[in-house]
Amino acid sequence: xEVDYSKIKVVGFDADDTLxxxxxxxxxxxxxxxxxxxxxETENKIDQELFKKEIDNLDIxxxxxxxxxxxxxxxxxxxxxxxxxSNTLTKILDIGKDMIRKPVEVLDGVxxxxxxxxxxxxxxxxxKGDLLDQERKLEKSGLSEYFHHIEVLSDKKEDNYxxxxxxxxxxxxxxxxxxxxxxSDVLPIINIGAKAIHVPFHTTWAHEMVHDDDDNGxxxxxxxxxxxxxxx
Amino acid sequence: xEVDYSKIKVVGFDADDTLxxxxxxxxxxxxxxxxxxxxxETENKIDQELFKKEIDNLDIxxxxxxxxxxxxxxxxxxxxxxxxxSNTLTKILDIGKDMIRKPVEVLDGVxxxxxxxxxxxxxxxxxKGDLLDQERKLEKSGLSEYFHHIEVLSDKKEDNYxxxxxxxxxxxxxxxxxxxxxxSDVLPIINIGAKAIHVPFHTTWAHEMVHDDDDNGxxxxxxxxxxxxxxx
Numbered sequence: 001x002e003v004d005y006s007k008i009k010v011v012g013f014d015a016d017d018t019l020x021x022x023x024x025x026x027x028x029x030x031x032x033x034x035x036x037x038x039x040x041e042t043e044n045k046i047d048q049e050l051f052k053k054e055i056d057n058l059d060i061x062x063x064x065x066x067x068x069x070x071x072x073x074x075x076x077x078x079x080x081x082x083x084x085x086s087n088t089l090t091k092i093l094d095i096g097k098d099m100i101r102k103p104v105e106v107l108d109g110v111x112x113x114x115x116x117x118x119x120x121x122x123x124x125x126x127x128k129g130d131l132l133d134q135e136r137k138l139e140k141s142g143l144s145e146y147f148h149h150i151e152v153l154s155d156k157k158e159d160n161y162x163x164x165x166x167x168x169x170x171x172x173x174x175x176x177x178x179x180x181x182x183x184s185d186v187l188p189i190i191n192i193g194a195k196a197i198h199v200p201f202h203t204t205w206a207h208e209m210v211h212d213d214d215d216n217g218x219x220x221x222x223x224x225x226x227x228x229x230x231x232x
Numbered sequence: 233x234e235v236d237y238s239k240i241k242v243v244g245f246d247a248d249d250t251l252x253x254x255x256x257x258x259x260x261x262x263x264x265x266x267x268x269x270x271x272x273e274t275e276n277k278i279d280q281e282l283f284k285k286e287i288d289n290l291d292i293x294x295x296x297x298x299x300x301x302x303x304x305x306x307x308x309x310x311x312x313x314x315x316x317x318s319n320t321l322t323k324i325l326d327i328g329k330d331m332i333r334k335p336v337e338v339l340d341g342v343x344x345x346x347x348x349x350x351x352x353x354x355x356x357x358x359x360k361g362d363l364l365d366q367e368r369k370l371e372k373s374g375l376s377e378y379f380h381h382i383e384v385l386s387d388k389k390e391d392n393y394x395x396x397x398x399x400x401x402x403x404x405x406x407x408x409x410x411x412x413x414x415x416s417d418v419l420p421i422i423n424i425g426a427k428a429i430h431v432p433f434h435t436t437w438a439h440e441m442v443h444d445d446d447d448n449g450x451x452x453x454x455x456x457x458x459x460x461x462x463x464x
Contacts, residue, residue: 060332062364066298073305074325082318086309089321093306100292131363132294132386149399152384154364167381 003195003220005232007173011117012126012151014179015134017201018225019125020141021105026068029095033072036088040080050075062154064130069096100133104140107201109226114146116229125150126164126177128184156184158192165194178228186219199225235427235452237464239405243349244358244383246411247366249433250457251357252373253337258300261327265304268320272312282307294386296362301328332365336372339433341458346378348461357382358396358409360416388416390424397426410460418451431457 016022030050034043041049053071061067072092076084117123123146127134131152138144151168153160165175172193179185180201189196198221220231248254262282266275273281285303293299304324308316349355355378359366363384370376383400385392397407404425411417412433421428430453452463 060329061298062362066293066296066302069302070298070325070328073321077318077322080318082322084318086312086314086316089305090309090314093302096302097292130294131384135386149395152363154367163381 003218003231005176005195007171008176008195008232009122009174010124010168010170010176011121012124012175012177012179013114013147014177014181014185015125015127015137016129017180018107018178018185018199019110019143020107020137023201025099025102029068029099032095033076033092036091037076037079037084040083046075046079049079053078063128064133065096065099066130068099069093072096100136104137106141106143107225109224111143113225113228114143117232118146120232121176122148124148124168126153126156126179127151128153128156156181156188158188161188161194162192165192176232178225190218195219197222197228197231199223199228235450235463237408237427239403240353240408240427240464241406242354242356242400242402242408244356244407244409244411245346245379246409246413246417247357247359247369248361249412250339250410250417250431251342251375252339252369255433257331257334261300261331264327265308265324268323269308269311269316272315278307278311281311285310295360296365297328297331298362300331301325304328332368336369338373338375339457341456343375345457345460346375349464350378352464353408354380356380356400358385358388358411359383360385360388388413388420390420393420393426394424397424408464410457422450427451429454429460429463431455431460 013019030047031043033050034046037046050071053075054068057067057071061070069092072095073089076089076092114123125134125138125147127150129152131150134150134152138147138150151164153164165172175194177185177189177194177196178199180199182198186196186198196219198219200221222228245251262279263275265282266278269278282303285307286300289299289303293302301324304327305321308321308324346355357366357370357379359382361384363382366382366384370379370382383396385396397404407426409417409421409426409428410431411428412431414430418428418430428451430451432453454460
């Protein structure tokens with residue numbers, strides 16, 4: 001199936017793991033967290049408990065590093081049956097602060113794509129992270145000049161996208177989303193009648209990649225963001 | 233000085249302490265926090281240290297309850313010289329979780345103002361809090377139907393407002409901001425050539441109120457948000 005991009009006026013980019021590295025830092029932090037608590041449990045068990053806590057808290061904390069920090073603190077207290085010392089808790093807070101302060105590693109090909117597209121389309125950064133974190137990363141990345149503005153969504157479900165397009169006064173068929181997450185950046189977008197391009201991040205996710213056009217899905221999957229330029 | 237509101241097309245409302253009670257809950261939480269740490273310090277000293285910590289962390293955490301929670305944890309560890317027990321830390325986390333789950337107390341007169349204005353202007357909710365918190369409060373408040381959408385700013389300084397109006401494609405003279413904070417909702421707005429109405433929240437702030445038109449400032453201060461209807 002050929003996808004027709006001729007009506008596109010606005011292109012939304014996911015930020016984390018689409019424009020720059022992010023998930024890798026969470027994996028490193030989880031590893032560091034497990035190391036700090038290694039007296040109490042195996043790394044595997046600690047990973048599982050932290051993940052469970054994050055999911056339990058997602059409803060109240062939402063996405064982002066601060067919620068991750070609070071979930072680490074809570075997991076550390078529970079896993080250790082309250083025996084964790086305050087020195088360790090301080091180190092856990094430092095893990096989070098270090099994440100917030102990390103330099104931004106822009107992914108290959110991103111800048112040339114933004115440069116090329118920014119002349120032809122209105123580009124927006126579309127994230128469900130924390131606004132302050134994302135503004136900081138955008139500034140550090142040196143990519144700000146290419147974006148019209150940042151939109152933060154509390155979640156990336158169909159209704160969130162619908163409300164966004166309504167408030168931006170954009171028709172669904174005029175909108176293209178580019179991102180690494182099928183669940184957040186691609187499927188809800190297709191379902192509301194807009195366009196999406198999937199750029200998986202982790203090389204280990206390669207098994208899941210669909211290289212040919214997906215006849216049912218109506219979106220393209222590409223290896224590297226540079227290929228966007230051949231499609232548009 | 234008469235302020236001319238005839239060009240206004242879009243009205244921005246601050247959320248916390250303009251539409252609903254907020255600051256009061258922070259004061260209650262600080263009091264509860266001091267009570268939990270009363271073995272280590274006086275309430276006055278604890279308040280001061282927490283405030284200092286919040287200001288130190290503002291740069292990395294931004295505004296909102298999660299950052300407040302992380303600052304409480306850090307303050308508790310430092311104030312107690314690491315002696316604070318994990319049971320107390322869990323109670324501190326609970327203070328924050330309770331704040332997030334609090335019912336929303338809409339301020340007097342708010343709903344009728346929104347009802348009246350929503351037919352004539354595009355209303356937006358304009359906050360520097362956490363998007364998820366604010367969406368949740370807006371839903372609980374029952375006021376969602378009156379707003380076109382929510383805008384979250386990482387801060388409320390002149391540049392943040394300028395970028396916002398640019399992205400909404402609104403001229404400065406078409407924009408009116410209504411809020412309780414002179415520093416965040418009024419002065420930066422006046423400085424960029426838009427209009428502002430100041431509605432102070434705390435009765436204890438009455439001393440600072442300017443009831444007559446402020447000839448230099450170019451904004452109005454009103455006692456109750458209902459008075460907006462007489463001005464517009």
